[in-house]
Amino acid sequence: MTIKKLSRREALKRLGLAAAGSFLLGSLPGRLFAQAHREKSRVVLIRHKDLTDGSGQVNRQVLASVFDRALTTLTGKSQVEEAWRRIIQPDDVVGVKSNVWSHLPTPPELEELIGEGLRGVGVKKDNISVDDRGVLDDPVFQNATALINARPMRTHDWSGVGSLIKNYIMFHPRPWDYHPDTCADLAKLWEKPMVKGKTRLNILVMLTPLFHGVGPHHFNKKYTWRYNGLILSFDPVAADATGLRIIEARRREYFGEKRPVSPSPHHIRLADTRHNLGNAHADRIELVRLGWQDGILI
Amino acid sequence: MKHQALIMISTLLFIAAAGHAMNEDSLLMDHLPGSRENLQVESEEVIVKKEDFYRYINGGAELYLNYGFKKLAKRNYLFRGSHQLKAEIFDMGTPANAFGVFSYSRDTVNIDVGQGAQYMGGSLIFWQDRYFVSIFAHQENEEVRRQLDQMARYISDAIGQRGQLPGIFDAIPQESLVPTSTFYFHHHAWQNRYRYISNANIFNIDENVRALLNKYKAARQPHYLMMLEYPDEKKARKAYKKATGKLVPRLRKEKALQDEQGLWMGCDRKGRLLLFVLDAPGREETFYLINRAAEKYRQIN
Numbered sequence: 001m002t003i004k005k006l007s008r009r010e011a012l013k014r015l016g017l018a019a020a021g022s023f024l025l026g027s028l029p030g031r032l033f034a035q036a037h038r039e040k041s042r043v044v045l046i047r048h049k050d051l052t053d054g055s056g057q058v059n060r061q062v063l064a065s066v067f068d069r070a071l072t073t074l075t076g077k078s079q080v081e082e083a084w085r086r087i088i089q090p091d092d093v094v095g096v097k098s099n100v101w102s103h104l105p106t107p108p109e110l111e112e113l114i115g116e117g118l119r120g121v122g123v124k125k126d127n128i129s130v131d132d133r134g135v136l137d138d139p140v141f142q143n144a145t146a147l148i149n150a151r152p153m154r155t156h157d158w159s160g161v162g163s164l165i166k167n168y169i170m171f172h173p174r175p176w177d178y179h180p181d182t183c184a185d186l187a188k189l190w191e192k193p194m195v196k197g198k199t200r201l202n203i204l205v206m207l208t209p210l211f212h213g214v215g216p217h218h219f220n221k222k223y224t225w226r227y228n229g230l231i232l233s234f235d236p237v238a239a240d241a242t243g244l245r246i247i248e249a250r251r252r253e254y255f256g257e258k259r260p261v262s263p264s265p266h267h268i269r270l271a272d273t274r275h276n277l278g279n280a281h282a283d284r285i286e287l288v289r290l291g292w293q294d295g296i297l298i
Numbered sequence: 299m300k301h302q303a304l305i306m307i308s309t310l311l312f313i314a315a316a317g318h319a320m321n322e323d324s325l326l327m328d329h330l331p332g333s334r335e336n337l338q339v340e341s342e343e344v345i346v347k348k349e350d351f352y353r354y355i356n357g358g359a360e361l362y363l364n365y366g367f368k369k370l371a372k373r374n375y376l377f378r379g380s381h382q383l384k385a386e387i388f389d390m391g392t393p394a395n396a397f398g399v400f401s402y403s404r405d406t407v408n409i410d411v412g413q414g415a416q417y418m419g420g421s422l423i424f425w426q427d428r429y430f431v432s433i434f435a436h437q438e439n440e441e442v443r444r445q446l447d448q449m450a451r452y453i454s455d456a457i458g459q460r461g462q463l464p465g466i467f468d469a470i471p472q473e474s475l476v477p478t479s480t481f482y483f484h485h486h487a488w489q490n491r492y493r494y495i496s497n498a499n500i501f502n503i504d505e506n507v508r509a510l511l512n513k514y515k516a517a518r519q520p521h522y523l524m525m526l527e528y529p530d531e532k533k534a535r536k537a538y539k540k541a542t543g544k545l546v547p548r549l550r551k552e553k554a555l556q557d558e559q560g561l562w563m564g565c566d567r568k569g570r571l572l573l574f575v576l577d578a579p580g581r582e583e584t585f586y587l588i589n590r591a592a593e594k595y596r597q598i599n
Contacts (some may be wrong), residue, residue: 015381060396160489176352177358181401182487214403215421216386216432218358222419255522260494 001157025188026167028107032090036210040286041235041279042097045206046070047292056208058219060109066291067113070232072200073288080269087200089123090145095141096130097167099151103219104210106132106150110203112192135194147195149236150203153243154210157218159183161244164202167276171195182263187237187271204231204239211250225250228292237271237278242298244268245282326371329429329456330385337383338362338376345370364485364505365398366391381435381442387451388430393461396509398482400425402491406461407478411450413460414478422446426454427461434525466508466527466571469595471587472486479513493524493576500544501526501572518581521559523587526572538567541574554584567598568592 129140417425420438
């Protein structure tokens with residue numbers, strides 16, 4: 001039998017790794033992505049070693065400080081009030097889409113800080129609502145002129161990761177309609193009238209992310225770690241892609257080998273290449289790293 | 299008179315059906331421990347409907363549905379007045395599907411309960427017969443751990459019988475196999491579990507295909523054998539043609555190829571069994587896995 005060598009490039013191409021690899025590893029040519037016309041997306045990653053304590057409890061004071069710094073950096077404003085005014089107007093009706101997953105919810109301290117920021121701009125208390133599963137029936141969300149999207153990143157049994165893109169699944173009455181091909185087209189949710197064009201800020205919570213799941217509820221504290229970070233961006237795809245790179249890096253570190261997130265979280269890449277929602281490729285992301293650098297993984 | 303008789307028959311049929319359903323529900327629930335000293339049942343529920351299951355598992359339900367989920371019984375407990383525990387028993391329809399969910403969830407097998415069990419950080423999971431069982435403690439200590447272990451043994455005894463896995467499991471080559479690495483599935487989303495292969499369904503994997511992914515370690519090189527059993531030879535042939543076409547068409551002729559990093563990929567079909575090797579350290583290891591699996595499979599069929 002004649003044995004011919006298979007070039008690495010051919011193997012990657014044949015295995016369909018080219019597109020996924022360029023996204024997951026950030027090392028392959030950007031031209032592989034169909035859309036290269038958008039401007040770079042700014043993503044602010046901020047960390048502080050005291051953001052959570054040993055038991056995972058949030059230090060509210062530290063959280064307030066890093067959140068303000070991230071917001072001013074993202075908006076390019078020197079004062080936090082100016083930063084809020086850059087994204088929210090006093091007459092806005094604002095829905096804060098959080099996540100109530102019992103094992104790893106959006107921290108209430110963060111929800112409070114967002115509420116304070118909104119009220120500081122002059123948004124009326126009655127025009128602000130924080131909700132997750134009840135958004136379709138929530139009058140503030142029904143009449144919202146602006147949305148703020150905030151959730152922790154975690155691995156997920158079906159979509160690969162629970163992401164900012166996925167966080168809008170509750171804007172659809174039957175979330176499972178978006179499950180085909182392991183949630184490939186979640187970005188379509190962002191075209192829904194309740195959502196389209198309204199998102200002013202995306203906050204991916206990376207305080208104690210879940211990088212691996214076991215059991216029916218896909219949670220074990222053993223697979224979380226104190227990363228103590230927040231990721232802020234106007235581009236949900238860029239924020240998610242950055243968070244995913246951190247999760248992948250942590251898995252490599254923990255398992256001592258490349259262990260891909262499974263199923264593939266391709267809804268993030270497809271949000272870029274198929275749905276034009278934002279930038280998933282590292283080459284199209286301007287990543288600003290602030291604060292604690294130890295173990296940053298990216 | 300005729301009308302009244304019809305109503306009576308319908309009513310009797312309804313009562314019989316409801317009674318049967320209730321009986322089946324309570325049978326599953328009866329596998330879980332009831333209240334006893336230091337352990338109080340706080341709430342319980344049986345879930346059958348897909349919509350209810352989606353709401354209960356919150357996003358992860360699709361995994362179980364793809365493994366043929368039939369029914370779930372769960373109880374929430376209070377242990378020693380302060381520790382919240384949860385026990386769930388999933389009827390997955392067949393032992394293979396129960397093993398499949400377990401093989402998805404486990405990282406190791408480290409306790410001896412049922413037909414395979416893992417304890418990790420307040421979570422005990424095991425499979426037995428057609429059931430997958432999970433017992434979870436929100437906070438862990440030694441006493442809680444012992445309690446979870448006792449509950450698992452109670453449930454295992456209540457299930458009683460053991461399940462038989464399909465013959466393809468007996469065809470797995472054992473030499474250099476990483477213990478507890480065998481993963482059973484029948485949805486293409488899981489083919490990338492150990493190593494990225496493709497996002498596309500290049501092997502035509504569906505609910506009628508039995509797919510096994512095994513990890514091997516030889517010469518410090520992790521490598522993988524995927525075994526796919528199709529319902530008939532025609533479907534296996536079609537899948538082989540599609541997969542090799544998407545991978546490297548030369549595989550059809552040469553059966554094994556080496557990449558620039560020196561790792562080997564192999565693919566072959568024997569009857570309705572398709573075998574795919576990835577990242578093997580050498581040609582010999584590649585053909586050993588393919589030929590050994592084919593030989594063992596032939597012996598059991």
